[in-house]
Structure formats: C-alpha cells, structure tokens
Amino acid sequence: MKGLIQDQPLLISSLISYAGLYHGEVEIVSRTVEGPIHRYGYREVQRRSRQVAEALLSLGVKPGDRIATLAWNGFRHLELYFGISGLGAVLHTINPRLFPEQIVYIANHAEDIYLFLDLTFVPQVESIAQELKSVKGFVVMTDEEHMPRTSLPRVMCYESLIGEQKGEYAWPKFDEQTASSLCYTSGTTGNPKGVLYSHRSTVLHSYCVCSVDGLGLSGSDTVMPIVPMFHANAWGNPYGAAMCGAKMVFPGEKMDGQSIFELLDQEKVTLTLAVPTVWLMLLQYLRETGRKLPFLKRVVIGGSAPPKSMIRTFEEEYGVQVYHGWGMTEMSPLGTVGNLKLKHQGLPYEERMNIKSKQGRAIYGVDLKIVDAQGNELARDGKAFGPLLVRGPWIASGYFKGEGGGIIDDEGWFDTGDVATLDPDGYMQITDRAKDVIKSGGEWISSIDLENDVMGHPGVAEAAVIGVPHPKWDERPLLLVVRNEGVEISKEELLDYLRKRVAKWQVPDDVVFVDELPHTATGKLLKSKLREDYKNFKLP
Ligand code: AMP
DSSP states (O other): OOOOOOOOOOOHHHHHHHHHHHSTTOEEEEEOTTSSEEEEEHHHHHHHHHHHHHHHHHTTOOTTOEEEEEOOBSHHHHHHHHHHHHTTOEEEEOOTTSOHHHHHHHHHHHTOSEEEEOGGGHHHHHTTGGGOTTOOEEEESSOGGGOOOOOOTTEEEHHHHHHTSOSOOOOOOOOTTSEEEEEEEOOSSSSOEEEEEEHHHHHHHHHHHTSTTTTOOOTTOEEEEOSOTTSHHHHTHHHHHHHHTOEEEEOBTOOSHHHHHHHHHHTTOOEEEEOHHHHHHHHHHHHHHOOOOSSOOEEEEOSSOOOHHHHHIIIIIHOOEEEEEEEOGGGSSEEEEOOOOGGGTTSOHHHHHHHHTSSEEEOTTOEEEEBOTTSOBOOOSSSOOEEEEEEOTTSOSSOGGGTTSOOBOTTOOEEEEEEEEEOTTSEEEEEEETTTOEEETTEEEOHHHHHHHHHTSTTEEEEEEEEEEETTTEEEEEEEEEEOTTOOOOHHHHHHHHHTTSOGGGSOSEEEEOSOOOBOTTSOBOHHHHHHHTTTOOOO
16 A cells, blocks of 8 residues: 655755745855855845756756866855756766866766866866867856956856846756766776766755754754865755755865865854865964864864864864764765764763764664675674675665676675774774775784874874785885974884884884875875885885
C-alpha cells in the first residue's frame, strides 16, 4: 500500500523561491572583484536568477546543457547556481586554480557550451579560448563600466545580458533526479573526474547542512563560506543558506587574514567554513594585530586535517567552537561532522579535544563502514583501521560519462580512498589516504598522525610526512618542514619532540627543511609530487 502524500519533486529552484518569499530582505554581502562591497536580499537573488535563466534560454540553452563558471564566491555566482540549475541545465563549477591544460580537459570533457568568468580570469581564459571546443560564448561577470578589452571571442557582459530580461520566469517542474551541477575532483593522479549532483541529492544534502548535528546552519546565522563555490559547491552552503534564510557573506578573491577578518567583524559573521590553510592565515593575522572575534560562534574546518593546536587556539583564545568535518566532492560533500554528544558535555577539556580532533561523527544519510583487505567489515572499536566505505542518497554512483568505470559495489558502497577507524559512537578518524600510508616492515605508519604531532611544535608552520623507499623496511618516513618565519629549529630538536609523542619505530628517519610545500588546487598537500621529488632521497 502506498502512502497518500504528495509527490513533489525536490528541486533547487524551490530553495530560492522559498528564500525570496520569506527571507526577501535577508542580505547577501559580497566583496566584489571590482572592489566595493555589494549587498542585496534574497528577493533580488530570486529575480536575478530568473533573469539568468531567461537569458540562457534566449541564447538557446536547453535542459541538460552544461554551463561553466570560473568564479570566486560572490553574488553573481550565486545567481548562476539557481538560474542555471533552476531551468534544468547543469551548473559546471570549474576550479580556476587548476593548470590551464586541466581546465581545457575538463571544459571539453563536460562539453560546456557557455563559460561565465570573473574579471580575474579573463587573461587565463584568453590563453586557452581557442582550445575550448564546445564553448559558444564567454560571459564576463561584471557590468559595462568594468568590461575589459579582451581578445575573447563571442564575449558578453553579464549585467547587459541579464539586464534585458524580465525576471518573471516560472521555474519549471521536472524529475528530481535530473542533473543539477557538475564538479570535477582534482585527483592527484590521472585525469579529473566529474561528479554529477542531482536536484534531489542537493536538496537532501541541504537539510543536512541545516540540521543541528549537521552544520547547524539556521535563519539566525550569518554564514561566510570561504571554501570556494567551485569546491563541492562551497560544501553545500549556498543551497543550505537559502533553505533556512541565513544571511550570507562572500569573500570574493581576497582570502588573506586581514580581508577575512574585516568581513567576519563588519558583517558579524556567526559561522564560517574553510580548509586549514585559510585558518592559518587568519590566526596569524589575529596574533599579529591582537584582534578578537567577538561575533563568531562556530568555525567548520575540513578538506584536510587541522592540527590540534588550531582547534585549541580557536576555542581557548577566541572562544569560537570548532567543528571538524570530513567529506569528499563525491559526497556532496558532507560525510561526518564533529559535534559532541550529550554524554561528552561534562568531560574534561582534553578528552573533549581528543574527540573533536577526530574527523567527526556519522550523520544521518551517510552509511559508513571500514573493511579489511578482503572486504570484510572491521570492528567499530576505534582501534581497527582499514579502507573507509560510504553510501547514501547524496553520494556519487559513478563519474560523468562513466570515467573510471564502476565505482560502487553491489550493495552501493563507494571506497573513499581514505583509511580510518570508527568508534562505537560513530566518530571516524582518518589515519591516512590509502596512497599516503607509509608501509614500514609490514606495519602501517600514519603520515597524518605524524604531521599532526609535528604541527604542535611552535616552530613549525607546515609539515608533510612521506614514505621513501628503504632497502630493509620497504618504506620509511621522511619529514618535510616549513619553519615559522624567524624561528630556528634543528632536525634533532624536532625528532626529540616526536620521540616523546610516538612509538620509536614511527619516528621519521630524517628531516628536510623546505621553503614551501606543494598543494593541490583544493589546498591539500600534493604528496604524489613529494614522493616523486624525494624518491631517490638517501636516508641516513
Ligand atoms: P575533495 O574531494 O577534494 O574534497 O577531497 C576529499 C578528501 O579530502 C577526502 O577523501 C580526505 O582524504 C580529505 N579530507 C577531507 N576532509 C578531511 C579532514 N577533515 N581530515 C583529513 N582529510 C580530509
């Protein structure tokens, strides 16, 4: 027997319709590429995203067509989020930090037919425009006054394009499983692969963004997603903010400590989200200037593991709660969030810190399990570790155009490529990326654990641990360190520091001081490059 409940499709357009109607005055504040701060309300977002849809239809765009963006977090990008998906086309957010040849590959693979770009990226796109085979036109996301002289062919100005439209478009209804947006993973090996989200997966994920044990976003928040809108849809925040009518602040291209501080302070931001590198810059600025964060209540840190010292600094020095989250582009991206349970409330701070520094707790909607090499499920005891598998209604079932073949097993499990422990309460701790684990004499050494420990040393700005070939042990750990400016630390001092914290056989064999470490386009340590660079390194 079927239930007698209406079958309304879960569509992205319903999010902006709701926000426009009930939170019309709530502000979206953007630091623009042109310079000034721009502000308006959800009612305007709703009208202008309708204009975007009308403009695209007038250009001949049809449902299912891919429309690319190369843009920072800002109000026009938000309008494209709703306008493109709302009409049934696919928003393809491209990461501008990728190499030009990767951008060409991605745009051609996706067969993007229009490309919307921020002013910042005009020179970059000019240099590759001829290679973008499917692109029929380029739209610079600015007004006539700021339109640059450009060699881009078939170029249009965003404000002129949408300005001609009425903004009365009635959002169409269609199957909720329809593709809504596309985001390529910045894989460290092989070509990037496209994750194709649906309207349904996006709306369900938004409920999670707004649930208290998810990101806890609500209509009484001011949220600033610093995580880019080209990185797993800014972790779903633009959609979640519309779902609950949260005020939203977009930092544009300026992510240095001072610029971020100014927005946090002036706009009274209560919740903000970014990868650890961004927080390092902010914390350094706060230290240097003595500024405080009186309005900020919660910081979400994800994308890579924050050092414990970072969590501690936010909480102890600035009174800001830290939520450590984990996820992947393939997971929309929320997988786990580090909220505490009732039973943890009275625990001593150190014990709460230990829980908080794990990658987070299972949330409803994401099934997690860890397995051994044969695929048998391992114990949820917080000790056993193995490949982490996930499944759920906002997790990818395959990559765009079938790249990479089948990615889920018969029961729907997707192998994240992470190695983790799970405890009985559902807290997950990543011990490593499967590729980064150091295999020393049959034992596994977690590079992440070592990095986390080293980062606790006040002289260390950033650290990476990689395995280098060893004749006897197969692999041994090598520690690469970027020192804090003006600080002198020796190799022996660092190794001694580690000897007090980890088992003897896990202590790296050597330390190399470097000026900087390589990162991927989403800010993660690029360990494949380090392994390549140091593959002939002679350990003492
Ligand atoms: P991406 O798809 O670019 O977001 O990358 C996803 C990967 O980033 C995950 O599979 C993890 O390896 C890593 N990652 C994400 N969040 C965390 C975290 N909190 N701690 C450690 N690694 C993380």
